[in-house]
Amino acid sequence: MTRTGRTRARTVAATVLAMAASLLVGASMTSTAAQASTSEGVVCETSPSNSFNLTATSGYILTPDGNSIFMWGYAGASGLFQLPGPTMCVPEGATVTVTLKNLLREPVSVLFPGQTGVTADGQTAQPVLDTSVPPKVTSLVKPAAASGGTVTYSFVAARPGTYLYESGTDVAKQVQMGLYGALIVRPANAGTIIDGQAYDDPASVFDPQHEYLHLLSEIDPVVHLAVERNRTFDLSQLRARYFLINGRSMPDTIAPNSAAWLPSQPYGAMVHILPKPVGATNFKPALIRYLNAGTGTYPFHPHGNDQRVIGQDGYPLIAAGAADTSYEKFLIDIGPGQTVDSTLVWSNVEAWDATSDPIPVDLPPLQDQIVTPDSWFSESPYLGQVGDLPTTVTSNNQCGEYYHVAHSHALQQATNYGATFGGMMTLIRIDPPQPSNCPAVTP
Amino acid sequence: MNEPVDTSTSTGPVIGRRSLLRGGAVLAMGAAAGGWLATREAAVAGVSRPAAVPVYRAPFQQEQTLHLAATDGWVSMPKPPGAAIGAFWPDSMAPPHYNVYAFGFRDVTSLSPTELTPRVLAEKEHAQISAPILGFDQYVKQADGSDNAVRITLSNLGLAVRPDLVDGHTVHWHGFTNAIPLFDGVPELSISVPIGRSFTYYYRPHDPGTFMYHCHFEDVEHVQMGMTGVVYVRPERNTATQKYAYDNVATAYDREFTFMLTELWAEGHYRDAHIQTTDWTDFKPSFWLMNGRAYPDTLEPSSNPLSTGPDPLSASGESLRYNPISSLVRCLPGEKVLLRIANLGYQHHAMTLDGIPMTVVAKDASPLVDSTVNLTYQTSTVEVGPGESRDVIFDAPPNPGTTPLKFRLYDRNYAYLNNAGDSGYGGQMTEVWVYPAGQLGPQSAANA
Numbered sequence: 001m002t003r004t005g006r007t008r009a010r011t012v013a014a015t016v017l018a019m020a021a022s023l024l025v026g027a028s029m030t031s032t033a034a035q036a037s038t039s040e041g042v043v044c045e046t047s048p049s050n051s052f053n054l055t056a057t058s059g060y061i062l063t064p065d066g067n068s069i070f071m072w073g074y075a076g077a078s079g080l081f082q083l084p085g086p087t088m089c090v091p092e093g094a095t096v097t098v099t100l101k102n103l104l105r106e107p108v109s110v111l112f113p114g115q116t117g118v119t120a121d122g123q124t125a126q127p128v129l130d131t132s133v134p135p136k137v138t139s140l141v142k143p144a145a146a147s148g149g150t151v152t153y154s155f156v157a158a159r160p161g162t163y164l165y166e167s168g169t170d171v172a173k174q175v176q177m178g179l180y181g182a183l184i185v186r187p188a189n190a191g192t193i194i195d196g197q198a199y200d201d202p203a204s205v206f207d208p209q210h211e212y213l214h215l216l217s218e219i220d221p222v223v224h225l226a227v228e229r230n231r232t233f234d235l236s237q238l239r240a241r242y243f244l245i246n247g248r249s250m251p252d253t254i255a256p257n258s259a260a261w262l263p264s265q266p267y268g269a270m271v272h273i274l275p276k277p278v279g280a281t282n283f284k285p286a287l288i289r290y291l292n293a294g295t296g297t298y299p300f301h302p303h304g305n306d307q308r309v310i311g312q313d314g315y316p317l318i319a320a321g322a323a324d325t326s327y328e329k330f331l332i333d334i335g336p337g338q339t340v341d342s343t344l345v346w347s348n349v350e351a352w353d354a355t356s357d358p359i360p361v362d363l364p365p366l367q368d369q370i371v372t373p374d375s376w377f378s379e380s381p382y383l384g385q386v387g388d389l390p391t392t393v394t395s396n397n398q399c400g401e402y403y404h405v406a407h408s409h410a411l412q413q414a415t416n417y418g419a420t421f422g423g424m425m426t427l428i429r430i431d432p433p434q435p436s437n438c439p440a441v442t443p
Numbered sequence: 444m445n446e447p448v449d450t451s452t453s454t455g456p457v458i459g460r461r462s463l464l465r466g467g468a469v470l471a472m473g474a475a476a477g478g479w480l481a482t483r484e485a486a487v488a489g490v491s492r493p494a495a496v497p498v499y500r501a502p503f504q505q506e507q508t509l510h511l512a513a514t515d516g517w518v519s520m521p522k523p524p525g526a527a528i529g530a531f532w533p534d535s536m537a538p539p540h541y542n543v544y545a546f547g548f549r550d551v552t553s554l555s556p557t558e559l560t561p562r563v564l565a566e567k568e569h570a571q572i573s574a575p576i577l578g579f580d581q582y583v584k585q586a587d588g589s590d591n592a593v594r595i596t597l598s599n600l601g602l603a604v605r606p607d608l609v610d611g612h613t614v615h616w617h618g619f620t621n622a623i624p625l626f627d628g629v630p631e632l633s634i635s636v637p638i639g640r641s642f643t644y645y646y647r648p649h650d651p652g653t654f655m656y657h658c659h660f661e662d663v664e665h666v667q668m669g670m671t672g673v674v675y676v677r678p679e680r681n682t683a684t685q686k687y688a689y690d691n692v693a694t695a696y697d698r699e700f701t702f703m704l705t706e707l708w709a710e711g712h713y714r715d716a717h718i719q720t721t722d723w724t725d726f727k728p729s730f731w732l733m734n735g736r737a738y739p740d741t742l743e744p745s746s747n748p749l750s751t752g753p754d755p756l757s758a759s760g761e762s763l764r765y766n767p768i769s770s771l772v773r774c775l776p777g778e779k780v781l782l783r784i785a786n787l788g789y790q791h792h793a794m795t796l797d798g799i800p801m802t803v804v805a806k807d808a809s810p811l812v813d814s815t816v817n818l819t820y821q822t823s824t825v826e827v828g829p830g831e832s833r834d835v836i837f838d839a840p841p842n843p844g845t846t847p848l849k850f851r852l853y854d855r856n857y858a859y860l861n862n863a864g865d866s867g868y869g870g871q872m873t874e875v876w877v878y879p880a881g882q883l884g885p886q887s888a889a890n891a
Contacts, residue, residue, distance in 0.1 A: 241724050297791060299829040303627055305620050306809060324816055328809040330618035331830040349621040350647065359625070361594065361643040363634070369642075370611040370635045379633055381625040402624050403632050409830030410789040411663040411723070418722035420661045421631055 039256035040268050042213045042289070044089035044184065045076050050157075051097040052088050056108040056144070056167075056179065057081050059264050063242055064249050065416045069221055070228035071178035072104060073264075074165075082264050083247035084215050084293070085165070085181025091188035092160045092200070099152045102144035108179065109143035110153055111168030113337055114314045118155040125153065140168030160187040160199045161314030162289040162339040172235045172295075176223055178247075180293040182215050185314070198287055198341050199316035203324065206343055210286035212271050216300070216334065216424060217244045217293040218413070238295065243413040243424035245269040250407070250414070250425035269426040271302075271406065275383070275433055276345040285343035292334040298413065300332045304404035304428050307332060307342035314339065331409060346430055354382045354389050363392040384432025399438035402430040507579050507593045510552040512563055513612035513636075513658065513670065514600035516570030517541035519762035520707065520730050521737050523865040528729055532709035532863060536604075536716055540762040543709065544604060544716035546658070546668035547765075548574035549748065557596045559641060568603035571748050571765045572735035573703040574672025576889050577656065581679045582647040593646040601638040604716055611635030615659040616674060617787075617830065618808050620650050628659045635660050651678035651689050652808025653783040653832045655703070663723045667711055669735065671787040673701040675889075676808075688781050688834050689810040693819065696781035696836055698886045700772050704827065704854075704871060705732045706788040709863070726789060731859040731870035734768035734890070738853075738860075738872035741770040745890060769890055770873040772852065774839045775883050780875075782852075783889075784825060785832040792871060793855040795824045796837065799875065805834035824855055839877045847876040 045052065054074040059081025061069050076086030090096050102108045112118055118125040120142035128142055129135035144151040167179035187194045187204075198204040218240035226233035245253050246267035253269040255262060276283040288307065292298055306328040310318035318326040334340050352359050359381045380395035383402055389395060397403070407414040407425035416422030431438040519541050522533060533542035547570030554562045584590040599612045613635045615628035624633045626644045636642045658670035678690045688694035706728035714721045730737045746767040774780045782801070786792055804819050805811055811818040827833050842848045853860060853872035862869030 239724065297828065299791075299831065301617070301830045303615075303629065304622050306618070306807065322815055325818060327806065327811065327818060329807045329831075330809075331807055331828065333828040333831065347621050349649065350623065352623070359645060360592070361645045363625075364640065364642060368637065368640045370630060370637050379625060381623055383623070404622070404624060404627065405629050405632065409787075409828075411666055411829075412726045412789055415663055415723055418663075418724045420663050420723075427632075 039258075040270055040272050041209075041257075042184070042211045043087060043257050043267060045086040046089050049097075050090045050094040052086070052099070053077065054085060054098060054100045054110065055079055056100060056102045056104050058104065059083075061247060061265050062252070062262060063416060064252050064422055065419060067221065067242075067417075069219055069242070070224045072108075072174065072227075073178045074100075074110070074181055080264070082266055083178050084217070084267070085179070087182045087184060087213060087267070088165075089184045089186060090157050091186055091191055091193045092157060093188055093191060094157050095154060096157050097152060097154045098165075099150060100144045102146060102149050104146065106146050107139060107143035107149070107169050108146075108174060109139050109141045109151065109168040110165055111141050112153065112155060112163065112165050112183065114159075114161070114163045114339075115155045116158065118153060120153050121151055138169075140171065143169045157183075157185040159314050160185045160197075161311055161316070162291060162341055163314055164291050164293060164337060164339065166293060173223070173227070175293060176220065176235075176238070176295075177227060178217075180215070180217065182213055182289070182291055184289065196284065199311060199318070201316055201319050203318045203320050204310055204316060205284055206287035207284035210271075210273055212269070212286065212288045213246060213267065213291075214269055214288055214300070214426075215246050215267075215291045215293060216298045216408075217247070218242065218295070218424075219244065240294075240413075241417045243408060243415075245424055245426055249416050250422045253426040271344065271426065271428040272431070273344065273346060273428065274431050275348045277433070278347050278349060278351075283345065285345045288342050288344060290332055290334045290340040290342065292336050292338050295336055297333055297335045298424065299409045300334060300406065300424070301330065301409040302332070302344065302404070302406035302428060304402075304430070305344065305346045306330050307344045309340055309342050311341040312338065344428075346428075348383055352381045352383075354385050354393065358390065363390075365392050366394065383430070384436050386437060399436055400432055401438055404428040404430070507591055508552070508556055509550065509577065509593070509595045510554075510556055510563075510598065511575075511595060511614065512549045512551045512566050512598045512600050513546070514549065514567045514570050515544065515546050515602040515604050516568050516765055518543050518545045518547075518570075518572050518669070518735070518765045519740075520709075521740055521862045521869060523862060523867060523869075526863045526865055528709045528863050531713035532729060534713055534716055541765070543707065544712045545570055545572050545765075546602070546665055546670050547571045548658075548670055548672060550575040551598070553749065557641065557643070559598050559639070563598060564600060567600040569748065569765065570669065571767055572669035572671075572732075573705070573768055574656065574670065576701050576768065577672065577674040578677060578889060579648055579674070580677050581651050582649050583679055590647070593648060594643050595646070596641050596643045597636050598641040599636045599638050605718070607718065609638060610665070611637055611660045612665070612670070613659050614644050615657055616644075616646060617655040617657060618652075618832070619646065619648075619654065630660045648676040650808060651676045652805060652810070653688070653701070653785060653834050654808050655785045655787055655830075655832065657787055664711075664715070664721070666787060667708060667723070667726075667789075668715060669705075669707075671703055671705055673703050673783060673785050675701065675783055688783075688836070689805060691810055691812050693812045693817070694804050694810065694834070694836070695779060697778040698774050699781040699783060699889050700770070701734070701783040701889050702770060702785065702794075703732075703734050703768075704784065704786040704788055704792050704794075705735070706730065706790055706859075707732055728788075728790070729863050731788075731854060733770040733871050733873055735766045736763065736768070736770065737862050738869050740766065741873040743769060744771070745769040772873065772875040773847075773878065773883055774875070775878055776839050776841045776880055778839045780837050780839055782835040782837070783832065784827050784835060786827045786829055789829050790859075791826065791828045792859070793824050793826050794852060794871075795855040796850060796852045796875065797823075798850045799837045799840060801825060801835045801837045803833055803835050805832075807832055810834075842877045842879050845879055847878045847882075850875040850877070
């Protein structure tokens with residue numbers, strides 16, 4: 001495939017960075033995404049001054065069926081096209097500054113749903129109207145002019161939580177094209193982040209080693225081809241064919257962060273946890289932050305166990321005692337533009353043991369099962385047990401770990417252009433308790 | 444679909460592909476398909492209807508075993524006069540009384556508890572939609588070590604209409620907590636059952652509530668084709684005289700009704716029958732179903748697909764032999780009625796009950812009330828998304844009259860209240876009949 005667009009973006013973005021640095025005195029940006037040491041879990045782009053540069057640019061993403069889709073996106077500190085935009089993480093109370101440089105051929109903006117007091121180039125952010133009578137909205141917020149314009153947005157990140165950011169200009173087209181990303185506001189005391197809490201209430205505790213982002217979206221390739229070739233299209237005929245988590249479709253969703261073979265889709269979506277010991281009271285759950293950048297409600301179904309919904313749209317539900325309005329679900333339903341924070345634990349309740357407590361039913365021999373190249377065995381019921389197993393037990397996985405799927409239950413969305421076991425789907429990996437033969441789980 | 448056989452060499456019309464598969468004996472095939480029906484055609488009027496779908500009420504301390512068969516078959520959607528969906532529906536290949544090809548589960552426990560006997564194998568091409576309602580008791584382990592664990596043996600009978608396919612089948616208990624992959628039914632991550640084989644799933648249902656089960660093999664297809672059903676777990680707190688939805692007195696009820704909400708896309712079903720492939724992202728439903736039926740069929744009594752004689756329903760009811768589950772709610776004034784609503788369609792549904800307030804007591808088999816928090820709420824419309832369940836209780840209103848008071852329960856998305864684009868009422872709609880006191884006996888099983 002050709003990647004000329006990408007080369008252009010990289011060259012121009014380097015220039016933009018230099019310009020931005022000179023514009024934003026004292027805004028020294030660092031990116032943990034660029035030199036990610038993590039292979040899974042949320043990847044934060046942070047800045048000591050909470051100042052970020054975004055570049056609206058174009059590029060291509062890869063889909064598991066071999067397709068290549070023209071996209072627009074927000075590049076982060078690297079200046080390279082990526083989907084989704086960088087996950088910006090800031091402390092509660094911080095004054096956040098986002099400078100957008102627009103390399104696309106039409107005006108582009110950034111909208112911060114859920115934030116208040118947003119300014120654009122120093123003025124209160126307002127919809128932009130044209131001069132016709134009556135006036136028409138041309139953008140939900142002041143955009144950066146086409147082909148090189150810039151605009152700077154600023155706001156105080158008042159409430160901890162998970163938020164989208166997305167284009168506020170020609171929204172139906174530009175968000176479909178990929179102009180979206182995630183903003184995480186972490187609870188903080190006087191600027192110091194309270195680690196391992198989703199909100200200010202201590203009941204929102206989670207294990208910071210197990211924090212995940214599921215930014216959900218979809219693609220109608222007809223629109224993208226039309227935009228790439230400068231042709232017209234009809235958004236009322238939108239028919240999504242690809243369904244994404246963090247810009248990837250199954251099985252790419254389970255590839256590590258910054259996988260070399262997905263150069264512009266840096267964020268993986270595999271959830272990787274350890275069992276909660278049965279009866280444990282101080283075990284910290286994993287946290288999954290869901291965001292919906294699409295046009296319909298996504299019904300996301302994690303197998304394996306319920307998840308507890310602890311907050312929505314930046315508003316906590318979880319609290320101690322009678323004030324607690326969090327609830328458990330086996331399906332997390334996320335409306336368009338909404339975010340949901342949920343926690344996950346899984347306990348090895350049955351604790352099957354090949355020697356002392358084997359499963360009470362017969363496992364059929366391999367010839368009485370369906371085994372295809374699509375079979376990813378974690379068939380053994382014996383978590384963490386490797387080596388000598390009963391004769392009909394197969395365990396082909398790394399260290400006796402379990403895998404569950406998690407996917408949209410509007411099942412046509414769990415496909416790649418109609419092909420099953422793809423699309424908006426990822427895996428939940430459950431390792432045996434440590435110490436084990438599994439590689440250490442470190443972000 | 445798994446297609447090891449390359450049928451792409453046939454480029455002729457649809458019937459040509461079918462002809463190729465059947466060695467040219469298209470008409471013979473049609474006659475054969477009608478053959479198994481011939482013995483069932485004579486409808487007998489006036490015979491009392493059979494018991495409702497089997498509901499397992501094993502007492503505690505006894506293992507709860509079940510034998511499910513997975514296969515294909517033919518079912519029926521209401522057909523307004525002149526209604527048709529292109530060449531796709533009614534399906535020209537369907538045997539008399541039926542008009543849609545489907546996949547489905549059948550409860551064959553009474554034929555053989557675990558074995559693939561000839562009688563079980565004879566149920567090939569006799570699938571039903573929705574799948575049998577399953578009710579189990581919460582897991583209890585006794586001091587002596589005995590328990591009431593659940594064993595579901597799944598047998599794959601194959602697809603009679605598609606002998607070119609080697610699709611496996613599985614049981615995915617949707618929402619089961621702390622599940623292990625082996626018994627989770629995801630074929631890529633566990634076992635799936637090949638044609639002519641069986642596998643026994645083993646569950647200890649620790650949590651009461653309203654769950655679902657479905658085949659997860661090539662799920663977008665097998666679920667759409669009809670392999671979906673409700674499974675619920677009764678709490679240990681239940682007694683011989685009082686039932687609860689959950690382990691909480693606020694969930695007490697007198698009668699219970701399950702609703703499996705799905706949509707049926709006639710085009711996809713047609714293509715499966717006629718050896719064509721489908722892009723499932725084209726999904727565009729033709730019928731909206733409660734328990735596998737569209738209104739007004741939802742009001743018909745439950746039928747028994749295992750009955751060997753003519754179906755005791757009326758002549759028109761014969762068509763519902765393989766859509767066997769009634770959605771008619773019948774109750775007495777003052778009773779607490781539990782609606783277990785589950786959605787395994789691909790669209791959101793908003794179920795409205797006109798004239799009777801409902802209390803939502805659980806979502807996704809998680810009660811909204813416990814010892815410290817009460818999040819239950821009253822509403823007239825219950826939203827339920829794909830893969831979600833709701834437990835709803837209403838108090839049946841008084842009926843001072845002599846005939847049943849009738850209320851309607853339906854999807855408030857009016858676009859889903861038609862059959863194949865018909866202008867009349869259809870789709871996801873049923874009725875609640877409140878009988879005058881003393882005119883209705885105790886409920887024998889869910890949906891009865």
